[in-house]
Amino acid sequence: MAKTHDTRPDDPQRKTANGLTRRAFVKTGAAAGLGAGALLEPDQADAQVPSTGPDDIAWDYEVDVVIAGAGCVGLTAAIRARDLGASVLVVDQNFDPGGRMLHSGAFLSLGGGDPVQRRDMKGDSDHEGFITVDPVEAPEELDDSVDLLFTDLTDWSVLDTKGQSPYRYNERELARSWAENCPATRQFLIDNYVRFTRVSGTHGGGGLSRARGARCFLMLGDRTDIKAGTITAEDAGVADPERTSPFAPVQMNNASRSVGPNAVSNGVALSRPLEFSAREKGVEFMLHRHFDELVREQPFSGRVVGIRAHYSPRYHPETGELLQSYWQNGNIEEQRETVSIRARRAVILASGGHAGNPEVRSMFYPALREPAFPTSGYALQGPHGQDASALTAGLRIGANLAGMQQNLSYPTTFHIATRLGTRDAYTTMMPGHPTFGFRGSAGVNVGSAGFEEFIAVNQVGKRFFNEVRLPARPAGSRYPGGGGAPGRGLKHTPLDWRNCRKEWVREMYDYDHGLDAALAINEGSTPPHYYSGPLWAIFDQEAVERTGWELRHPYVSDNGYFFHADTIEELAETIAAGHEFQRVPLSYLVDTVATWNSYVDAGADPDFEREADAPMNRIATPPFYALSIMVIWHDSYGGLRVNGRQQVVDMQGQVIPGLYAGGEAVGGLNKHGLGKGHVHGYVAGTHAAEEQL
Amino acid sequence: MCGNTTSLGGDDVSQAISVCRIEVSPREVEAGGDLTLKGQVALASAGDLHGQRVLIEDHDGGLVTTIELTGVDGESNQTGEVVVKAPLRPGTHVWRAVCPAQTQGSVSHEDASTSFSFTVKPHATRVVVWDAPPTVERAKRFGIKLGVKCPFECRPKGWAVDVRDHEGQRQATATLSDAPWPGTDTLYYAEVDLTAPDAEGLFSWDARAPGSGAEVPHAEGTARFGVRVVPPPECRVTVVAVDAERHTPVRGATVVMHPYRAVTDERGVAEVRVPKGAYRLFVSGPNHVPFRWDGEMTTDVTIRAELALDRGFSDADIWS
Structure with a gap:
C-alpha cells in the first residue's frame, strides 16, 4: 500500500533524490519503507523537463504500472497487473472510480x-x-x-x-x-x-x-x-x-x-465489485487527478516513462465540500497542482474517449461542436469526463490514430434521447447521489411514444422534423439480427455477399435523419460555428393530462431545462432568459404553434407529414410547457492505434515502448460498450506487468 | 448628445463650457415600464463634480428624479444608473437633463442641459383560446374558453373580449373572470357560448381583446381558432383499445378519426360518430405505440385496436 513520504524535509535521502540514478532512486524509495507508490516533494516536480530522460526528472511518485482512468479498462488492467505482481497506481479525474461503467x-x-x-x-x-x-x-x-x-x-x-x-x-x-x-x-x-x-x-x-x-x-x-x-x-x-x-x-x-x-x-454490479477487488489487492488510487501528458524519453522516441497529472477537485454542488469516493482504502490524498508519476514498467491509457470534447468530436460531425449537447453521464463524470485526454497526450508523443471514421459507422454514437428536461439525458439519476445537483433533475422519460404529444422546435422556435421519428434509432448489427442482415440469428451467414447486396440494403435501410435535421443550421446560427442551438419540446396542459407526465421535482426543476408559462409568448421569453445555451430569442415560436394548431384542425402537416404516424393534438390549453430535448453523443470509436497487445503504435508503425491503451481511448475495433474495454484492460494489464524493469 | 454653456470670465472667476449627455435604455419601453438612465457631464476644464446632481425633467418640466455624479472618468463626470418609471402615455417622449450652474474654485459653470427621447409602447395583450371542440354540427351551439394575459403586472379581470367569426362579425362578448385560470399566474379567462355557422367547412374565428380602456394602455390582442362544421353522423365507430400483450383495456387512449376525436374509458372503449367516408383511425397511448387503421366507413363498426406497449429502450438498446 503506498503512503505519503514519511521522512522529514531535511532528510538527506530526499535531498539527493533529484540526482539519483534510476536504480538508486528505487533503492532509496525502498529504504524509506515505501510501498507501491512514493511521494516526493513539490519543488522536485518543478525541476522536470519533458524532453529529458527519466533519470533527470524529479518524480513525485513511482510505481510499476500507472493507469490513467479508473473505468472499465483501468480497473480491469489494474487488477490484472496487480495479480501479476506489479505495483499499480490509478489516477482518475473524478472523485470516485468507475467512469461511465458505474452508471x-x-x-x-x-x-x-x-x-x-x-x-x-x-x-x-x-x-x-x-x-x-x-x-x-x-x-x-x-x-x-x-x-x-x-x-x-x-x-x-x-x-x-x-x-x-x-x-x-x-x-x-x-x-x-x-x-x-x-x-x-x-x-x-x-x-x-x-x-x-x-x-x-x-x-x-x-x-x-x-x-x-x-x-x-x-x-x-x-x-x-x-x-x-x-x-x-x-x-x-x-x-x-x-x-x-x-x-x-x-x-x-x-x-x-x-x-x-x-x-x-x-x-454498479460491475464497477463496485471491480473497485472492491482492486482495493483489496492493493491497487492505489489518486482521485481528483486529471491525466494531462505522457513523459517520454525523447519527444518522439524512446520509452514512455511516466505521466503528469493535475489536481481536478470536484466539490459537492450544494455543500461545497470536496467530494469523496465511496471507499477510500488505497486512496492517495494529493492536492498539489501537478504531480509527475514514474511508471517503471508501463503506462496504460484508460481515460476514455472524446465524446465529451466538442472540439474533438467536431472532427467527425462539425454540427456536434455545439456545446449544448453533452456526452452521457456528465453529472457523474464532471467537466473532464471523456475529454480526449488520452488522444491528446498520445498525439503529442507521436502516436498514430485508428478507426477515426468508425464514430460514424456505429448507428447510435449520437442520438436523440427520450428523457427530456435534463441536460444529463442519457440515463436517469435520482437525488441521493452527490452529483445529482449537477444535473438538477432526473428528467421525464417520455419514451418514443411520448414524442407525439408535443412539437419539437429549434433555437428560434421553428419545427424541424416529424417529431414522432426523432427518437428512432437505427438498429445495430448484432445477434439476433438487428435488421442488418437478411438471415437473423443462427440463419446469419457470415461473409456472404448477399448480406450487402444493394437490393437487400434498399429493403432494410431504416434511418430517418431526424437527428441531422435537429443539428441543422437555422436562423439563429451565426458564424463561425453556426451552432444549431438547443431543442425544445413544446406542449400544453392537455398533453400533461393525457400522458400523466409528472412535472415536479425530482423529474424537473428550475434548472434551465424545464419552463412553463401562461402563454406561448411568455414561454418563449422565459426560455430565452433562462437556458444557458439559448443564444437567440425563439422568435418564431408563437407563429409555429399557431401554424401547428391550424395543421391539427386541417388534419395534415404539410411540413413534416406527421399525420401519417400519429395523432396530432392542438397546443392550446394553458399553461404551456417546454422540456429540453437533448442530442447525446454517447461514446467514441476512433482513437489511438494499438496492436493486439494494446501497445500504442506510432506514425511509422512502431510500438511506443511502455505505452498501452484501451477502451474508448483507442480506435480500430467498432465494438460498443464495456466488453471492448474490459478485454482491452485485461490484455493491457497482462502485458504491462510483463514489461521488463 | 447636447452641449451647453459658454461665456467667459469675471475678474477672478473664469467660466467653462460643460457638456451633458444621458444614456437611456431601452429606447422603446412599455407603458409604466422601467427606464434606466445614466448621465455624463464633461467639463472644458477638468474638474470633479462628485456629489453634484443632474436633474431629470419630463416634457412639462416636472422633476422626475435626480442622479448623483459619482466619479470622474478621464475628463467626464459619471453618474450612477437610476431606474425610473416610463410614462403611461404611448408615443415619443422628450425629457431633459439639467446640470445646474456651479462654481468650483476659480471656475464657474453655467447650467448645462440636454434633451433625450424614448418611445413608450402600450402593454401587449396576449389572448389564448382553448377547449374549442374539434367538430360541431351546423348551427349548433358550442363552447370555448378564452384567456387574456398582460405580460406585465396588469390583471385584466373584468375586461371585455369579443369573439368574431370568419366574416369579422361579432358573435359574442365575454367578460373575463376575477380569478386566473387554474394553473396559471395571471391568465384571466371566460367561458363563451357560440353558435356554429350554418355551412360545413373549417372556419377561422378569432377572440379579440380590444386593448386600451384600462388604466395602463394596452395594445389589441388576438387569437385565432378553428371552427370545423361537419355534417350529421351516419356511422358509429366503437373502438376497443387493448394492450396487445396483456389484452387488458387501455384507458385514456386518444382516438382520432380526423376531425373526430374521443378518449377511451376505463373499459378501453370510445365511441366516435362520423359521416360515411374514408378515414384514418389512430388509437394512441398513453405509453403505447399508435395503432393505425385506414379504411372506408360505411356502417356501424367495432374496431379492436391492439396497442403495443412503448417499452422505451432496453438496457441493450440504451447501451448499444
Whole structure:
C-alpha cells in the first residue's frame, strides 16, 4: 500500500533524490519503507523537463504500472497487473472510480465460448447458486468459438440499417486479440466478484452469429457485501422510487427475469465489485487527478516513462465540500497542482474517449461542436469526463490514430434521447447521489411514444422534423439480427455477399435523419460555428393530462431545462432568459404553434407529414410547457492505434515502448460498450506487468 | 448628445463650457415600464463634480428624479444608473437633463442641459383560446374558453373580449373572470357560448381583446381558432383499445378519426360518430405505440385496436 513520504524535509535521502540514478532512486524509495507508490516533494516536480530522460526528472511518485482512468479498462488492467505482481497506481479525474461503467447498464458482450456461454449452454446455475431461472438462449445460440467471433468481428459483408459497415474496417490484429481474450476476461471478471446473468443477445459490434451478452447483478440483501454478492435496497437505489444512493448513481434494475427473485442489475454490479477487488489487492488510487501528458524519453522516441497529472477537485454542488469516493482504502490524498508519476514498467491509457470534447468530436460531425449537447453521464463524470485526454497526450508523443471514421459507422454514437428536461439525458439519476445537483433533475422519460404529444422546435422556435421519428434509432448489427442482415440469428451467414447486396440494403435501410435535421443550421446560427442551438419540446396542459407526465421535482426543476408559462409568448421569453445555451430569442415560436394548431384542425402537416404516424393534438390549453430535448453523443470509436497487445503504435508503425491503451481511448475495433474495454484492460494489464524493469 | 454653456470670465472667476449627455435604455419601453438612465457631464476644464446632481425633467418640466455624479472618468463626470418609471402615455417622449450652474474654485459653470427621447409602447395583450371542440354540427351551439394575459403586472379581470367569426362579425362578448385560470399566474379567462355557422367547412374565428380602456394602455390582442362544421353522423365507430400483450383495456387512449376525436374509458372503449367516408383511425397511448387503421366507413363498426406497449429502450438498446 503506498503512503505519503514519511521522512522529514531535511532528510538527506530526499535531498539527493533529484540526482539519483534510476536504480538508486528505487533503492532509496525502498529504504524509506515505501510501498507501491512514493511521494516526493513539490519543488522536485518543478525541476522536470519533458524532453529529458527519466533519470533527470524529479518524480513525485513511482510505481510499476500507472493507469490513467479508473473505468472499465483501468480497473480491469489494474487488477490484472496487480495479480501479476506489479505495483499499480490509478489516477482518475473524478472523485470516485468507475467512469461511465458505474452508471452503465452493465451489459457485457464477450463470447468466443466464454464461461457464461458455456454455463448457459449446460443450463447450469452460477457457482453461488443465485441464478434460478432457465437460460434465455438455446444452447445452439451459445455455441461459440474464438474463430467464429473473430470472423464476425471482421465480416466485410455486414451493413447496419443506417447503411454503414460496422465490421469491415476493424483492425484485424486487434479483433483477433480481442476475440482470443474474451473467454479469459469473462473468467477474470467472475474471479473478481462480478456476477453475470443469463446470456441474452449481443451488444452492438459484437457479431451476428451468437448470443454473447450478459448483464451483471447483485442480490438484494440485508447488507452490502461484495464478497457475498449482496446489496441493500437503499444502496441499490430501489428502496424509494425517487431516491438513489452514493453507492449507485443510477438506480439498479430488476434482474429477476435473467437471474431470479431479488436480483438487481446495472453498472454498479460491475464497477463496485471491480473497485472492491482492486482495493483489496492493493491497487492505489489518486482521485481528483486529471491525466494531462505522457513523459517520454525523447519527444518522439524512446520509452514512455511516466505521466503528469493535475489536481481536478470536484466539490459537492450544494455543500461545497470536496467530494469523496465511496471507499477510500488505497486512496492517495494529493492536492498539489501537478504531480509527475514514474511508471517503471508501463503506462496504460484508460481515460476514455472524446465524446465529451466538442472540439474533438467536431472532427467527425462539425454540427456536434455545439456545446449544448453533452456526452452521457456528465453529472457523474464532471467537466473532464471523456475529454480526449488520452488522444491528446498520445498525439503529442507521436502516436498514430485508428478507426477515426468508425464514430460514424456505429448507428447510435449520437442520438436523440427520450428523457427530456435534463441536460444529463442519457440515463436517469435520482437525488441521493452527490452529483445529482449537477444535473438538477432526473428528467421525464417520455419514451418514443411520448414524442407525439408535443412539437419539437429549434433555437428560434421553428419545427424541424416529424417529431414522432426523432427518437428512432437505427438498429445495430448484432445477434439476433438487428435488421442488418437478411438471415437473423443462427440463419446469419457470415461473409456472404448477399448480406450487402444493394437490393437487400434498399429493403432494410431504416434511418430517418431526424437527428441531422435537429443539428441543422437555422436562423439563429451565426458564424463561425453556426451552432444549431438547443431543442425544445413544446406542449400544453392537455398533453400533461393525457400522458400523466409528472412535472415536479425530482423529474424537473428550475434548472434551465424545464419552463412553463401562461402563454406561448411568455414561454418563449422565459426560455430565452433562462437556458444557458439559448443564444437567440425563439422568435418564431408563437407563429409555429399557431401554424401547428391550424395543421391539427386541417388534419395534415404539410411540413413534416406527421399525420401519417400519429395523432396530432392542438397546443392550446394553458399553461404551456417546454422540456429540453437533448442530442447525446454517447461514446467514441476512433482513437489511438494499438496492436493486439494494446501497445500504442506510432506514425511509422512502431510500438511506443511502455505505452498501452484501451477502451474508448483507442480506435480500430467498432465494438460498443464495456466488453471492448474490459478485454482491452485485461490484455493491457497482462502485458504491462510483463514489461521488463 | 447636447452641449451647453459658454461665456467667459469675471475678474477672478473664469467660466467653462460643460457638456451633458444621458444614456437611456431601452429606447422603446412599455407603458409604466422601467427606464434606466445614466448621465455624463464633461467639463472644458477638468474638474470633479462628485456629489453634484443632474436633474431629470419630463416634457412639462416636472422633476422626475435626480442622479448623483459619482466619479470622474478621464475628463467626464459619471453618474450612477437610476431606474425610473416610463410614462403611461404611448408615443415619443422628450425629457431633459439639467446640470445646474456651479462654481468650483476659480471656475464657474453655467447650467448645462440636454434633451433625450424614448418611445413608450402600450402593454401587449396576449389572448389564448382553448377547449374549442374539434367538430360541431351546423348551427349548433358550442363552447370555448378564452384567456387574456398582460405580460406585465396588469390583471385584466373584468375586461371585455369579443369573439368574431370568419366574416369579422361579432358573435359574442365575454367578460373575463376575477380569478386566473387554474394553473396559471395571471391568465384571466371566460367561458363563451357560440353558435356554429350554418355551412360545413373549417372556419377561422378569432377572440379579440380590444386593448386600451384600462388604466395602463394596452395594445389589441388576438387569437385565432378553428371552427370545423361537419355534417350529421351516419356511422358509429366503437373502438376497443387493448394492450396487445396483456389484452387488458387501455384507458385514456386518444382516438382520432380526423376531425373526430374521443378518449377511451376505463373499459378501453370510445365511441366516435362520423359521416360515411374514408378515414384514418389512430388509437394512441398513453405509453403505447399508435395503432393505425385506414379504411372506408360505411356502417356501424367495432374496431379492436391492439396497442403495443412503448417499452422505451432496453438496457441493450440504451447501451448499444
